[in-house]
Amino acid sequence: MAEVAALTRPDAIHWCDGSDEESEALIAQMQADGTLLPLNAETNPGSWLHRSHPDDVARVEHLTFVCTREQADAGPNNHWMAPDEAHAKVDALFDGCMRGRTLYVIPYCMGPIDSPLSRCGVEITDSPYVVANMRLMTRMGADALARIEREGAFVKGLHSIGELDPERRFIMHFPEELTIKSYGSGYGGNALLGKKCHALRIASFQARNEGWLAEHMLIVGIENPQGETHYVAAAFPSACGKTNLAMLIPPEGYRRDGWKVWTVGDDICWMRPGADGRLYAINPEAGYFGVAPGTSAKSNPNALETIRKNTIFTNVGLTADEQPWWEGLDNGQQPATDWRGNAYDPDQGPAAHPNARFTVSAKQCPSWSPMAEDPQGVPISAIVFGGRRASLVPLVFEARDWTHGVLVGAAMGSETTAAATGAVGVMRRDPMAMKPFCGYNFADYFGHWLSFDKTGAKLPKVFHVNWFRKGDDGKFLWPGFGDNLRVLEWMIGRVKGEAGGVETPIGHLPTADALNLDGVTLSEEAKAKLFGFERTGWKAEFDSIGEYLDGYGPRMPQALRDEQQRIAGLLAD
Numbered sequence: 001m002a003e004v005a006a007l008t009r010p011d012a013i014h015w016c017d018g019s020d021e022e023s024e025a026l027i028a029q030m031q032a033d034g035t036l037l038p039l040n041a042e043t044n045p046g047s048w049l050h051r052s053h054p055d056d057v058a059r060v061e062h063l064t065f066v067c068t069r070e071q072a073d074a075g076p077n078n079h080w081m082a083p084d085e086a087h088a089k090v091d092a093l094f095d096g097c098m099r100g101r102t103l104y105v106i107p108y109c110m111g112p113i114d115s116p117l118s119r120c121g122v123e124i125t126d127s128p129y130v131v132a133n134m135r136l137m138t139r140m141g142a143d144a145l146a147r148i149e150r151e152g153a154f155v156k157g158l159h160s161i162g163e164l165d166p167e168r169r170f171i172m173h174f175p176e177e178l179t180i181k182s183y184g185s186g187y188g189g190n191a192l193l194g195k196k197c198h199a200l201r202i203a204s205f206q207a208r209n210e211g212w213l214a215e216h217m218l219i220v221g222i223e224n225p226q227g228e229t230h231y232v233a234a235a236f237p238s239a240c241g242k243t244n245l246a247m248l249i250p251p252e253g254y255r256r257d258g259w260k261v262w263t264v265g266d267d268i269c270w271m272r273p274g275a276d277g278r279l280y281a282i283n284p285e286a287g288y289f290g291v292a293p294g295t296s297a298k299s300n301p302n303a304l305e306t307i308r309k310n311t312i313f314t315n316v317g318l319t320a321d322e323q324p325w326w327e328g329l330d331n332g333q334q335p336a337t338d339w340r341g342n343a344y345d346p347d348q349g350p351a352a353h354p355n356a357r358f359t360v361s362a363k364q365c366p367s368w369s370p371m372a373e374d375p376q377g378v379p380i381s382a383i384v385f386g387g388r389r390a391s392l393v394p395l396v397f398e399a400r401d402w403t404h405g406v407l408v409g410a411a412m413g414s415e416t417t418a419a420a421t422g423a424v425g426v427m428r429r430d431p432m433a434m435k436p437f438c439g440y441n442f443a444d445y446f447g448h449w450l451s452f453d454k455t456g457a458k459l460p461k462v463f464h465v466n467w468f469r470k471g472d473d474g475k476f477l478w479p480g481f482g483d484n485l486r487v488l489e490w491m492i493g494r495v496k497g498e499a500g501g502v503e504t505p506i507g508h509l510p511t512a513d514a515l516n517l518d519g520v521t522l523s524e525e526a527k528a529k530l531f532g533f534e535r536t537g538w539k540a541e542f543d544s545i546g547e548y549l550d551g552y553g554p555r556m557p558q559a560l561r562d563e564q565q566r567i568a569g570l571l572a573d
């Protein structure tokens, strides 16, 4: 602490206790200096708008580094810098950077405060906006500090918004030192260090050493009419549907029959084997930092209800009477002001930034699962991988076993989204949705995943989904959202050995009558593309997967190469 203060030279130091009084004082201060703008108190009580710097609206993967002693340990999947060089580079930026500002010390706990699966950290930041967000996203304050004092070990995070200059911006990770240094951005995954930096990049590294998994996954409980709940963990890349699936509302007929959906987590999942051999998962977060555009009463009513009060909106548009607005909200209102604060002009782009977000406490979600507080976590019945694939990839298939499932995850591809800076809609490999978040070499990561298949393990079944298949007209073929429960029902049926499947080289696909499609109208084209298996296309896909795995050289586990070869062989027949 003294060292950090000596380097950054703040005017004042504030230890965050997480109390309501502290929060109110910070919010009043941010309202006074314009960091937060109050929203319509009638329609959005306790809610605020934050406009970030227009050059600071998303994660910056090209400026994000994993700084292990050996470059090979970070792997080809990460940007790497030698630790000494990286420290020197950012420390020079941190030098004196908090002059005239207050330094906030945020002790936080990722996961239920009393869970053996939880891990703590301390983020030091000069951004009150970060403090306000961390208060919603983590268990922050006195309880976390007490646990840190008891345990001794914690992740150290240093953050400054600096000058918000994209030329002076770095997100540096030192997994071997359990340290994060983030400079020059105030945005989400770059600045709320408990989230991507700690709970994914540093935690994945720790998890490998300690025998658990830190994943970019939602966790959702599906309760059937018999009252039995199965928990599913699903990895989709950023802005590819985790929040939506986690908060799904069952279609009408399912609701009538008594199906219920319970939200445990919407972005991050920490899992480890329990005494009974099953994988148990916790959500390390306490809130949602969700994508606003596209959220509507039709697509995600639970999210809309969740963000009715006590919510921080970042980079959304405003109506004339200060209600938040975004594309796809569809509530009959019109935007008056865009996310930059200018009068809305459709020729100048969307009213909300495509990566506009809301930050809100998880407990406000109507489908929030009390099991999210269970220190033991929830047992996982199925793991789902999925991406945004306009062509080739069917609605759902099931891996034949764990090793095949690991290959399905490793081979994931998806079209890029606005969650990170750079081109949108470009297909890239995003293994297990962890391309931007794995804190070590993917070859070792796949090896770690494979290692869970051992005597006594009762591993979940593994599936792959694609909600984003498009028809010749360029429109989505599958209705998605609530109707995704139909696919989850099939998965649970497979877990229980009850639902039918057809074997193909890529895995088991549902038989025509295995999925409940009552009330869904699909064209012949849709049926063929959503439930079909395209041998020629998959042959080319597997060649590309083989090349991708080869890119990791001899460190890639042979078992995974063998599995790719086995399926490539089946496809060649």
Ligand SMILES: Nc1nc2c(ncn2[C@@H]2O[C@H](COP(=O)(O)OP(=O)(O)OP(=O)(O)O)[C@@H](O)[C@H]2O)c(=O)[nH]1
Pocket: 236, 237, 238, 239, 240, 241, 242, 243, 244, 245, 266, 267, 289, 290, 291, 293, 294, 295, 299, 419, 467, 468, 476, 479, 480, 481, 484
């Ligand atoms: N067509 C279609 N779009 C969907 C579906 N589910 C989600 N989306 C859209 O995908 C976008 C992002 O979805 P989210 O659920 O917020 O993404 P996420 O995976 O939680 O994203 P991160 O918070 O960035 O990790 C939104 O524009 C949604 O409307 C679906 O089933 N079908």
Ligand SMILES: O=C([O-])CC(=O)C(=O)O
Pocket: 058, 059, 187, 188, 189, 190, 195, 196, 237, 238, 239, 267, 289, 419, 420
């Ligand atoms: O990290 C962020 O800014 C938001 C997020 O969940 C993602 O990009 O996957």
Ligand SMILES: [Mn+2]
Pocket: 216, 237, 238, 239, 267
């Ligand atoms: Mn995410």
